[in-house]
Amino acid sequence: MSTPYPSRDTSALFAGPLAWTEDLTVRFGRRTVLDRVNIAVQPGEVVTLIGPNGAGKTTLVRAVLGLMAPDGGRVLRRPNLRVGYMPQKLSVDQTLPLTVRRFLALWRPVTADQVAAALEEAGVTRLADSAVQTISGGEMQRVLLARALLGDPDLLVLDEPDQAVDVHGQAELFNRIAQVRQRRGCGVLLVSHDLHTVMARTDRVICLNGHVCCSGRPEDVSRHPEYHALFGGHARDLAVYVHHHDHAHAEDGKVVHDHDGDCCHG
């Protein structure tokens, strides 16, 4: 067993996380996708899951959301925790006539004022009367943010889209989410496919490859040997970037994609 790097965050146990896992294990048939994974999200904290394709990031998020039953271990949540989920994408059948405004009102009884406020906070007021099938992937992400906000979430869970949204749009979305976090004090659990955009706006990074390889502050994780083993040459770019993380945007705008790689054990 490797010890979490740089040090185990013991304050988590006492401050009371929003949601956490205990030795969470998930298998698909014979393949163990998640092996005794322990993560926790604190109130007001942005936690980012990174890892190569097939590392179990989406599976972990689905287990935390209760969409998937664990084969071992447990997923725990604060009692009455309100979770706002933003899925990777949402495709509504063409045959269903549905405006954005109406889409937002489907999930709980809401007033027109509440819908207008959520649209405003997510920056998509102009889309209110558009059909959900006609808006772009980036716009849909923001509509999904508005939808999540209507539930006044304690924890925002976001599975970031892969290629549907351009880097610029993605950066804007994260700025929005950072604002939401500050204003509302909610925790954020995020699956990232794009290290550059995410790292500067993250409190804690969890590097996943079937198990938790390493976790900690972005600048610490980016120096961790297991992280380098996972992301190889791209990690260097990232380390430089994180060093300047008081800047709002990546200077070269380069996208770091997930790639296959074996995670080393300590």
Added chain:
Amino acid sequence: MDEFVIRALLAGGGIALLAGPLGSFVVWRRMAYFGDTLSHSALLGVTLGFLLGVNPMIGVMVVCVSLALALVALQRRRHLAADTLLGILSHGSLSLGLVALAFLETLRVDLMAYLFGDILSVTDGDLMAIYGGGAVAMAGLALLWRRLLAVTVDEDLARVEGMPVDALRLAFMLLIALVIAIAMKIVGILLITSLLIIPAAAARRFARTPEGMAALASVLGVVAVAAGLLASLNWDLPGGPSVVVAAAALFLLGSLVPLRR
């Protein structure tokens, strides 16, 4: 107008009103083939009703719901694609119904009436079943409307929001089974699905909200029933198929109308 014509119009109109919103959901949820499978199993339900000495409609409900549950269980095992499973259950249950009916030698059943409907022989009891059952189905649909729409848009989101997704899906299947049971007499088990999906599909182009589409589908359904019945009386055509042809003609006409964007 003759009394049997009025009864036929009332019966067909009642079914069409109910089929509008429910058929819209069938279209939105891409469950046309599923509806077909359930209605094909209805003949087995009729036979079962006769065998057990209960109302055939109850037999139909029981068989449809059992089949829906069996389908859900089979889909979980994921050995076969959904459309293959539906094909097996659809034709298997229809044939089983035909075979079982053949065993009931003492009973003379008008098979054609069950397969293609017999709208001109609607009784007062049928009307009561249609409007009583229809009122129950409409009330149930109205009660579940928002949540059914949410589940239709995205099941995962609905689940995270704490909605009882499996129960809602089951409730929807029950509603479909109820409609099949009461509509069987009008268009016959082979054509029921068409009354669900054709008016809804015709309404799609002109609707801007889910409710608008459902309401327009009801209206178009009623028009199709009236037109089909008139044609059937004038030219001595089979009732159920005439109604379906009228609905299909409305769909074609609708798709020719240019829309302002």
